[in-house]
Amino acid sequence: MTAQHLVETSDLSTNFYTFEGIVRALNNIALVVNQGETYGIVGESGCGKSVTVRSMMRIVQTPGRIDGGSIVMYLNPEDKQKGIEILDRSEVYMSSIRGKDISMIFQEPGAALNPVLSIEQQIAESYQFHRMGEMLGLTISRLQAEAPSSGPAKIWNDVRLGLLKRELEAYEAHDTLIRTIDNELYRLEDASDQASISRKRELNHERDRPVRTSLLVDFVRRIPFLRRYRHPLERTISTEVVDLLRSLGIPNPENIAKRYPHELSGGMQQRIVIAIALACHPTLLIADEPTSNLDVTIQAQIVDLIRELKKTKISSVVFITHDLGLVAEICDRVTVMYAGDVAETATVKELFRNPLHPYARGLLEAVPKETQEGELTIIPGAVPNLIRPPSGCRFHPRCKMKMDICEREKPETIEREPGHFVACHLYTKDASK
Amino acid sequence: MILVLAGVSILVFSVMMILPPGQRLAAYVTSERVTPEQMNAMIAKYHLNDPAPIQYVRWLGNILTGQFGFSVTAKEPVIKAFDDYFPTTLELVLYSTPLIILVGVWLGTLGAVRKDSPADHFTRVFAIVGYSLPTFWLGLLLIMFFYGFVGIFPPGVLSNSIRNVVTSTGFHRYTHLVTIDAILNWRWDVFLDGLYHIFLPALNLVIINSAMIMRLMRSSMLESLGQDYMMTARAKGADAKTLYKRHARRNALLPVITVSGLTLAGLMGGMVITETIFNRTGIGWWMAEAATQLDVSAIMFNVLFLGVIYVVINLIVDIIYAYVDPRVRLG
Amino acid sequence: MDTPSQDRPIKAIHPRWQELSFTAKRFFKNPLSTIGLAILALFLIIAILAPVICPPKYPDPYKIPHAGWQIQPSPPSAGHIFGTTEEQYDLLYGIVWGTRSAFRIGILVVGANLIIGILLGAIAGYFGGLVDEILMRITDVFYSIPYLVMAMALVVAIGRGLTAVIIVMIILEWPAYTRILRSDILVIRNKEYIMAARASGSSHFKIILKHILPNAMYSVLILASMNIGATILTAAALSFLGLGSQTGTADWGQIVSLCRNWIVGLPGHPFAFWYTVFIPGFVITLFVLGWNLLGDAVRDVFDPKLRRK
Numbered sequence A: 001m002t003a004q005h006l007v008e009t010s011d012l013s014t015n016f017y018t019f020e021g022i023v024r025a026l027n028n029i030a031l032v033v034n035q036g037e038t039y040g041i042v043g044e045s046g047c048g049k050s051v052t053v054r055s056m057m058r059i060v061q062t063p064g065r066i067d068g069g070s071i072v073m074y075l076n077p078e079d080k081q082k083g084i085e086i087l088d089r090s091e092v093y094m095s096s097i098r099g100k101d102i103s104m105i106f107q108e109p110g111a112a113l114n115p116v117l118s119i120e121q122q123i124a125e126s127y128q129f130h131r132m133g134e135m136l137g138l139t140i141s142r143l144q145a146e147a148p149s150s151g152p153a154k155i156w157n158d159v160r161l162g163l164l165k166r167e168l169e170a171y172e173a174h175d176t177l178i179r180t181i182d183n184e185l186y187r188l189e190d191a192s193d194q195a196s197i198s199r200k201r202e203l204n205h206e207r208d209r210p211v212r213t214s215l216l217v218d219f220v221r222r223i224p225f226l227r228r229y230r231h232p233l234e235r236t237i238s239t240e241v242v243d244l245l246r247s248l249g250i251p252n253p254e255n256i257a258k259r260y261p262h263e264l265s266g267g268m269q270q271r272i273v274i275a276i277a278l279a280c281h282p283t284l285l286i287a288d289e290p291t292s293n294l295d296v297t298i299q300a301q302i303v304d305l306i307r308e309l310k311k312t313k314i315s316s317v318v319f320i321t322h323d324l325g326l327v328a329e330i331c332d333r334v335t336v337m338y339a340g341d342v343a344e345t346a347t348v349k350e351l352f353r354n355p356l357h358p359y360a361r362g363l364l365e366a367v368p369k370e371t372q373e374g375e376l377t378i379i380p381g382a383v384p385n386l387i388r389p390p391s392g393c394r395f396h397p398r399c400k401m402k403m404d405i406c407e408r409e410k411p412e413t414i415e416r417e418p419g420h421f422v423a424c425h426l427y428t429k430d431a432s433k
Numbered sequence B: 001m002i003l004v005l006a007g008v009s010i011l012v013f014s015v016m017m018i019l020p021p022g023q024r025l026a027a028y029v030t031s032e033r034v035t036p037e038q039m040n041a042m043i044a045k046y047h048l049n050d051p052a053p054i055q056y057v058r059w060l061g062n063i064l065t066g067q068f069g070f071s072v073t074a075k076e077p078v079i080k081a082f083d084d085y086f087p088t089t090l091e092l093v094l095y096s097t098p099l100i101i102l103v104g105v106w107l108g109t110l111g112a113v114r115k116d117s118p119a120d121h122f123t124r125v126f127a128i129v130g131y132s133l134p135t136f137w138l139g140l141l142l143i144m145f146f147y148g149f150v151g152i153f154p155p156g157v158l159s160n161s162i163r164n165v166v167t168s169t170g171f172h173r174y175t176h177l178v179t180i181d182a183i184l185n186w187r188w189d190v191f192l193d194g195l196y197h198i199f200l201p202a203l204n205l206v207i208i209n210s211a212m213i214m215r216l217m218r219s220s221m222l223e224s225l226g227q228d229y230m231m232t233a234r235a236k237g238a239d240a241k242t243l244y245k246r247h248a249r250r251n252a253l254l255p256v257i258t259v260s261g262l263t264l265a266g267l268m269g270g271m272v273i274t275e276t277i278f279n280r281t282g283i284g285w286w287m288a289e290a291a292t293q294l295d296v297s298a299i300m301f302n303v304l305f306l307g308v309i310y311v312v313i314n315l316i317v318d319i320i321y322a323y324v325d326p327r328v329r330l331g
Numbered sequence C: 001m002d003t004p005s006q007d008r009p010i011k012a013i014h015p016r017w018q019e020l021s022f023t024a025k026r027f028f029k030n031p032l033s034t035i036g037l038a039i040l041a042l043f044l045i046i047a048i049l050a051p052v053i054c055p056p057k058y059p060d061p062y063k064i065p066h067a068g069w070q071i072q073p074s075p076p077s078a079g080h081i082f083g084t085t086e087e088q089y090d091l092l093y094g095i096v097w098g099t100r101s102a103f104r105i106g107i108l109v110v111g112a113n114l115i116i117g118i119l120l121g122a123i124a125g126y127f128g129g130l131v132d133e134i135l136m137r138i139t140d141v142f143y144s145i146p147y148l149v150m151a152m153a154l155v156v157a158i159g160r161g162l163t164a165v166i167i168v169m170i171i172l173e174w175p176a177y178t179r180i181l182r183s184d185i186l187v188i189r190n191k192e193y194i195m196a197a198r199a200s201g202s203s204h205f206k207i208i209l210k211h212i213l214p215n216a217m218y219s220v221l222i223l224a225s226m227n228i229g230a231t232i233l234t235a236a237a238l239s240f241l242g243l244g245s246q247t248g249t250a251d252w253g254q255i256v257s258l259c260r261n262w263i264v265g266l267p268g269h270p271f272a273f274w275y276t277v278f279i280p281g282f283v284i285t286l287f288v289l290g291w292n293l294l295g296d297a298v299r300d301v302f303d304p305k306l307r308r309k
Helices: A049-057 A091-097 A119-130 A132-145 A151-188 A194-207 A215-222 A226-247 A253-257 A266-278 A296-312 A324-330 A348-353 A358-366 A404-408 B002-016 B021-025 B036-045 B052-064 B078-113 B118-132 B135-150 B160-167 B178-184 B188-225 B228-236 B240-278 B283-292 B296-324 C015-029 C031-048 C091-127 C129-144 C147-158 C162-189 C192-199 C204-240 C252-257 C274-302
Strands: A005-018 A021-034 A038-042 A064-073 A102-105 A284-288 A316-321 A333-338 A341-347 A414-417 A420-422
Touching (some): A005 A049, A021 A038, A021 A064, A021 A316, A038 A324, A049 A284, A091 A194, A102 A266, A119 A226, A132 A151, A151 A215, A151 A226, A226 A253, A226 A266, A296 A316, A316 A324, A324 A348, A333 A348, A333 A358, A341 A358, A348 A358, B002 B052, B078 B118, B078 B178, B118 B188, B118 C204, B118 C274, B135 B240, B135 C274, B160 B188, B178 B188, B188 B240, B240 B283, B240 B296, B240 C147, B283 C147, B296 C129, C031 C274, C091 C129, C091 C274, C129 C162, C147 C162, C147 C204, C162 C204, C192 C204
Parallel strands (some): A038 A333, A102 A284
Antiparallel strands (some): A005 A021, A333 A341, A414 A420
8 A cells, every 4th residue: 555645855955045155955855755654854963854844844044945856745635646836836825834734843942932922822823824714703603692682782792793704704705716726726737738837827826815805894903992893703712722722731721821932941832832833733743853952851741742643633744853762752754864865764663673874874873772882883074064065975975885986976766675765876786686 | 210310410510510619600690790799799608619518418409399590591590491492302302203213113124124125225325324424414404405495494493473473372382382282272374384393303313313223123123034933933824914013023123112212312312403403492402502601500400301301211111111022021 | 064075185274363364254245344444544544644635834733724814605616625614714624634633533532432441341240249330320320411411511611622522522431331341241251161261260360351351342342333433423513513623623523513604505596605514514424434334344244143144
């Protein structure tokens, strides 16, 4: 049974244009993340793990730029076999899938949270960006159920309901429009004739237009006093936020929601970051070294949390770390990266049983074992400068098994065994094996 | 805080003690002509030859009971002179300060958001030139062009005809601020005339002072944009407008608050040049006269007043800052 | 991270020299800083060559010669390239020798402030305690005083003249320098390499000199370079108000004040006397601009946060 792909990158290149030169961070890499799996990416600092996932979400920081290759995502809920090339899509489209279909959690939760906004405000944002229609619907039903029967309170309630319904209409209309456009875009995805291309461009342009509520609503929203009509909506979102926090095991969620990031501990902050990421039930959660800055005990809690969430709420997780122990604990498949190249990809069991790439082997040997005696084995040398990377295979200066060809040619990735890929000249020579 | 004010008072007092008793006497006389005998008699009467600390205590007592002495340059008691001159300054400050802050913040944000674009370069050049311009020169140039060449925006506070209206009995001076009083009296001709005279000095102040805020806002905004929480916001799917307004700008405004307060305080005290050039009789203009003629009581009063203003503004800024930045709040 | 690949030999460059050349390169990368430096160089040359360009007529070279005794200024002509201002003071002479005054004021005031600021700031920051408290209260007091008003009063009290202006500006500005240096020292004081130095037995004085000051210098140097411009503007303002040098001295602010009666020109010729207003003010602006550009460049280069962009 072949697993269904979720994200496929091929030939991906990302470069950083800095003062000192062009940093070739990703060197034509290829990765596949399947649906329903926990996928690990390991490597030393600076090898390109973060850049890879940031490229996937297209949030690479300046001066970085994705300079080539393709990233295909299979996000269509109706037809999981239909992928879209996200490098062709607009920034508005990316904004709509970030936080909703793909989410990311970061290494330093303290820095990842905005210090001047409360926890509630920051989580509520996710709802405001992606689940507005739903929230409006909930609010309207609640107001209709609780409606006072007469008097000025009833009038005010009717006004509120009217305005909120207008907003809901706008969102629903927008959603329908998006769905229609998306369906057509899916159909035209692989078409490359002139008519289709211009049609696609037209559709994308149309899709990018912002939600248009009526002028009345826009006007009323700007008047400070009348803005109060939105309070029930804010309360609905608040309740959802508190529920979300509670479901993540955060004690006293109402209190925590009102607090500010600097008042919380590192572990709690990371849970909040996770809450933000999960608010809209993403299909893919990317965890970029989420535990590297936390104590070991907290680390265990966060890892457990992610494992739980994988069972219930999220479909797939990409877990980045430099800790092989963590990989062994929670990942199904893993990629080992080195200096912007993919060295080896395999299931966790396979990798630990039979590491093929010399670098992967070196990593595994370097981990101190129970029966360790004498000195620890290390990989000699240091990570190369990516402005002037080594020629051919980027690992060759440090490789014990280096051959002449390694200096000249970059090795191709071959599938040594089913599902076990490696990029090393040791194995390309006898490709027939 | 009280300590600081006390320190200011001591400092000012010791400066004034450098002067001989004869000059310091001027604070106590109510007419201009005194004979040498009268002078000596008064020197003795007001204990101007006593040791400094005793004089300080006596002076302090006077201040605290509201006796501020007589201003030689204004030819009336200091308090009354202050009453006459302060509103003019206050009016100019009230018109300039919001504009300075708004222009500075707007251009600074623009520069940061569109970094390295032509707009950015233009605002940066504008800022650094504005920062380098001498206030007095810009004022003179503005007068030369607008008043000398075009013939509009004359110096002064009001034209003569309007001044007659304002000082007439039918015109109620509630606040002594020309433009506000004009609205309250529903006299639009007075209002427009007031604005007509305020425009040029306000422009002068705005050009020079917004430069600093612009530079600060730009660098603050750039720093804010590079922070990790911006990445989180993008990863959430925030659109560009929200990113800039809610996340970057709110954080970037924090240092600007402090500087705005300082600018405001500095404006009050630094009106000297602007008022002198544009012939506005405010406390700055008064101080220019007072300093050149060593009008002791006037100078001391004003320094104390401005010191109090500075302390009060700092307090307000601190409160605002605590309100905006949750990291600073206590408890 | 900077291990070169095995193909290139490693050159042994002393780290200090490397930093210096890195700094110089960064400095000149920005066109604005080159412009600033060029402007200042131009003024420096003029200042040095002043006796050659405009030979002095009086024993005191700062007294501008009269070209006659008419009150009304005369426009640029063959003998007077910039024209003359009120009472026929030659503008060119005033501008050229004013360059020297400007440099003198800027460097003296900021230099003295730097020295005082570093001394007091170091003492307050390093030793802390009561000394620090007292010094901070004193600087607080100075901060609350309105600068211009106080400066005017002090200058008059001491006795007018450029020297008085310089002294007064030093008196009023040292607190800012002291505070900046002190706050930097507070940060550095707690860093580990200082504790290491104490643990190995260095004396206080040596620690301050060798370890703390070189690292704390950056902020105060940035402040100084950015402040020279403002200092010169304030000095010019004081001269403009008549508190600096006497009428007819080669001081830019002074020269500007001579134009006040003539800014509206003649009836029908609003710009008749534009040169009296425009030229001296423009020179001041240019000079300050040069210093400001330089200050910006210094800040961009030395600010540790921006350094490795």
